[in-house]
Amino acid sequence: MAATIVEKIFSRKCGRDIRAGEVVMAPVDRAMIHDITGPLAIEKMREMGGDRVFDPAGVIMLFDHQIPADSIQAAEIHQRMRLFAGEQGIGNLDLREGICHQVMMERGYAAPGEIVVGADSHTCMYGAAGAFATGIGSTDMGFVLRFGALYFRVPESIRCEVEGRFPRRVGPKDLILYITGAVGADGATYQALEFSGNTFSEMEMAGRMTCCNMAIEMGAKAGIVPPDETTWAYIRERRTMEPFDLQSDTDAEYTEFRSFCVDELEPQVALPHNVDRVVSVEETAGVRVDQVFIGSCTNGRYEDLSEAADVLGSSEFSKRVRVIVIPASREEYLKALRAGIIERFIEAGALVEAPCCGPCMGGAFGLLAPKEVSLSTSNRNFRGRQGSTEASIYLCSAATAAASAIYGEITDPREV
Amino acid sequence: MRVWKFGDDVDTDAIIQGKYLTFYKPEELAKHAFEGVRPEFAKEVKWGDAIVAGRNFGCGSSREHAPLALLGSGVSMVIAKSFARIFYRNAVNTGLLVLVSEETDAVQDGAEIEVNMKGGWFESGGRRFRIEPIPAFMKEIVSAGGLVPYARGLKEVPLCTGSRR
Ligand code: SF4
Numbered sequence: 001m002a003a004t005i006v007e008k009i010f011s012r013k014c015g016r017d018i019r020a021g022e023v024v025m026a027p028v029d030r031a032m033i034h035d036i037t038g039p040l041a042i043e044k045m046r047e048m049g050g051d052r053v054f055d056p057a058g059v060i061m062l063f064d065h066q067i068p069a070d071s072i073q074a075a076e077i078h079q080r081m082r083l084f085a086g087e088q089g090i091g092n093l094d095l096r097e098g099i100c101h102q103v104m105m106e107r108g109y110a111a112p113g114e115i116v117v118g119a120d121s122h123t124c125m126y127g128a129a130g131a132f133a134t135g136i137g138s139t140d141m142g143f144v145l146r147f148g149a150l151y152f153r154v155p156e157s158i159r160c161e162v163e164g165r166f167p168r169r170v171g172p173k174d175l176i177l178y179i180t181g182a183v184g185a186d187g188a189t190y191q192a193l194e195f196s197g198n199t200f201s202e203m204e205m206a207g208r209m210t211c212c213n214m215a216i217e218m219g220a221k222a223g224i225v226p227p228d229e230t231t232w233a234y235i236r237e238r239r240t241m242e243p244f245d246l247q248s249d250t251d252a253e254y255t256e257f258r259s260f261c262v263d264e265l266e267p268q269v270a271l272p273h274n275v276d277r278v279v280s281v282e283e284t285a286g287v288r289v290d291q292v293f294i295g296s297c298t299n300g301r302y303e304d305l306s307e308a309a310d311v312l313g314s315s316e317f318s319k320r321v322r323v324i325v326i327p328a329s330r331e332e333y334l335k336a337l338r339a340g341i342i343e344r345f346i347e348a349g350a351l352v353e354a355p356c357c358g359p360c361m362g363g364a365f366g367l368l369a370p371k372e373v374s375l376s377t378s379n380r381n382f383r384g385r386q387g388s389t390e391a392s393i394y395l396c397s398a399a400t401a402a403a404s405a406i407y408g409e410i411t412d413p414r415e416v
Numbered sequence: 417m418r419v420w421k422f423g424d425d426v427d428t429d430a431i432i433q434g435k436y437l438t439f440y441k442p443e444e445l446a447k448h449a450f451e452g453v454r455p456e457f458a459k460e461v462k463w464g465d466a467i468v469a470g471r472n473f474g475c476g477s478s479r480e481h482a483p484l485a486l487l488g489s490g491v492s493m494v495i496a497k498s499f500a501r502i503f504y505r506n507a508v509n510t511g512l513l514v515l516v517s518e519e520t521d522a523v524q525d526g527a528e529i530e531v532n533m534k535g536g537w538f539e540s541g542g543r544r545f546r547i548e549p550i551p552a553f554m555k556e557i558v559s560a561g562g563l564v565p566y567a568r569g570l571k572e573v574p575l576c577t578g579s580r581r
Contacts, residue, residue, distance in 0.1 A: 014576035024578030040440050040480055048567035066438070073438035121478040121502055137506035138480040139563045147573045185425050186472035190501050219475065221501055274425060361477075363434040382429040382476060389433075389452030 002249035004157045005226050006192045009113055009132045009246075020156040020253070028058070029114040029131075031144045034100045035063040035074065036363070037119035037137075038081050044142025053088050054148030060109055061085050062093035064100050065357045070364045098329025098355030101125045101297040105209060106331050108238025112227040112246050115152075117144055122297055122379065124215045128208035129235065130227030130246060132192075135216065155221045157192045157248075158183075158256040162199040164263035169413040171307070172207030173299055173377065173397035175199070176214045177268035179260060181278030189219030191255060194248065199262050200225055205234045206303040213298045214379050217275040267400045267413055272392035273383040281400055281412045289394070290372040291322045292405040293386075295353075296360045299377035299398050300328030302335040308402035309341040311413050316348050318408035323350035324366050326358040350405075362386045368393075375410060377401050417464040417492065419540060420457065421525035424470035428482040428503065431474070437481055442488025449485040463490035466531070468523045468540075470496065474503025483507040493531065495520060495538065495547065508554050509563040519545040 001017060010018040013026050033041050038061065045053070053059050061081060069075035078095070085092035097103040101122050110116045112130030117123060119141040126133035136150070144150050160179060166172075183193075193215045200208065208225045215223025225231070232243040267281040294300070294308050305327060317323045325345050327333035333355055336342050342352055359366030360378040367387030368374050374386050374393045381393035396404070399413035406416065430453045432445055439445050450457040467473075467486070473496035474482060483506050486494065493513035497520055507514040515531070515538075523529070523540045531538040531547075538545055550558060560566035 014578075016576070018578070022578050025574050025576060027575060036437050037478060037480070043440075044564060047564045071438060077438060119478060121476065123478075135478040135502055137478050137502055137509060139509035140505060143563055143567055146567065147570075149573045149575055185475060186498060186500070189472065189498065219472065219500055361434040361437075362429075363437055380427075380429070380476060382427045384433050384452040385429050 002251040002253065004252040004254065005194060005224055005246060005248045006132055006155060006157055006222065009115065010152070010154050012113055013115060018154055020154050023151060023153045025149050026115055026152050027149045028117050028144050030058050030060060030109050030116045031141065032060045032100055032104055032118035032120070032123065033141060034065060034120060035067070035077055035081065036065045037141065039077050040138035041119050041141035041145060042084050044139045045145040048142055048146050050146035053090065053145045056089040058148060059090045059145065060093070060104065061090050062097055062100055062103060063095040064098060065361055066364050067095040067356045096330065098327070098332070099297045099300065099357055101213065102301065102328040102332065105129060106238070106329060108235060111235050111239065111241055112231060117141070117150060121216045122213050124220065124223045125209050125213040125297060127212040127215065127222050127224035128205060130225065130231050132222055132224065134222050153190070155190055155192045156255045157194045158188055158258065159194050159196065159254045161257065161259040162195065162197040162262060163259070164199055164261040166262050167265065169311070169399045170262070170265050170267055171397055171399070172203060172210040174265055174268040175260070175262055176211045177270055177278045177395065178265060180214060180217050180276050182258070183218045185217065185274060185276040186219045188215065191220055192222040192224060193218065193220045195223065195225045201228055204303065205230060206301045209301070210298055217379060267397060269400065269410065270381055270395035272381055272394060275379070275381060275395065281396070281410065284394065284410050285412055287394070287410045288373060289321060289375045289404055289409060291324065291366070291368060291374045292401050293324045293359050293366065293374060293376040293378065294398050294401050295324070295326030295328065295358055296378035297328060298379040300326055300332065302332045304377065304398035305336045305341050306339065308398040309344050311399050311402040311416050312344065312348055312406065315406050317350060317405045319349070320408040321405050323405045324353065324359060325350045326353045327355050329355050359386045375401055375404050417466055417529055418462070419523055419525060419527045419529045420461065420465060420467045421523060422467060422469040425472045425475055426469055427476035428474055428479050429476055431482040432479065432485040437479060440481060440484065442484045445481050445485035446488030449489050458489060461489045461491065464492045465490065466529050467491055467494040468520050469494065470520060471498045473499050475500035478502045480506045480510060483510045483512045487512050508557055511562040516548040517545055
């Protein structure tokens, strides 16, 4: 019987044919907790009568949302989690590595055919590695920590076929914003978004991560790019694993087919306060911005930073704008540093922070005052997400962010 | 109990802002529920009140702080046209009643509401509206009183067992 890649992942795990719609108690390969959702998950595990986690090696703990601790409460949370890691034998990455999702990917903690859960909604990013990865709440995570398994309703899939070559200064973030605008904020609820087509097969891992990352913004349970040479090359650098075939059958059942072409795609911007209010950059050009944030698990990778630096060239950032650059991880930071990109940002007037979520969640630093406008390469522009509920957040690519930071207003990166 | 009416796409940042996520006690969180979008909510909400909303309630982050903030403020249930996936699960897991009804548009803010689960309806403003039955796979957890009591009763997980809906 024909199956989608998601159905195949569950079938492989359980050793029998499983199809969308079935609710199954499936084993989990790895579980990620961070400083915001971790403490509650630990408490829930204990309430469920668990003393030990299912497998210390299967639990990845790190801190990224409020680091270095920005309040006494945050410090206490970190302290409590460190204690828990020590007592359980969990290899805690603490605050050294960067944003959880980036770190999970670059350490090879998600691979084709695996089921990975994280107590964070953007866990769906690891679909870029061909894994079934999904974000769960703390109580579900408590259950996973205790049992190493979780109930899943195996999702139906929507297939997004993308063809064409990106024009200059247009890339994966513009594509996924465009798709989000087309599908809508709840257009993929409870389903998986499967990305295919030549645009994806030619896309590097960084871009695939950007796209899978934002699957949740359409309500999806997972985003996934079926593994190919690019995926396996990425995995090979990180762990030993024999490549195997894992593709959707051509006659698999989908709830919907959508096709897109990027040949003439323009830079896209999501308007406040919904991720699916997406327009092309020219429709919003000229909007004055107070803060530009280049970073987050969506667009804080080397590829994004280097694109931004390329747009920046030898210019300076506008003095009217606070430019905050935060590489997604230590590894990405080092790459950018060695390439001279970080130096260029600092020369141009940016603040470069150590890898973390930063202003993305509005819990730590870089908050907005009422009436201020932020242009951000992150994934959410909900009211109050980056500080005051009277502030406005626009979302865009790193290229558009850099161009706009030069002029102090939303600017088409193709015109720089 | 009264209705607190909301529109479509109520996100978890609206329910509880990121800056309060270092708290996780329901009573603490409840003080800041809907702070940015409906400042009067936390002060005026009464034990047993219901939230009635449009599509995609609870979209956004996986923070369980969102259903906990609502539970802490005494909200007895959320009735919406549809729910975001993670919020729905978190609500079921933490014991917040979440009901789906296509007909929430006609319900007014501030109106009285009465719910009859067995009958599959709720009444407000003199009209009766249909609610969808709770999906079978959620029932087991709901009837145990949430995922924690459900898990406490488990000796081992029934790995790879499952059911069609
Ligand atoms: S960077 Fe933003 S979206 Fe990504 S994990 Fe951190 S807070 Fe969440």
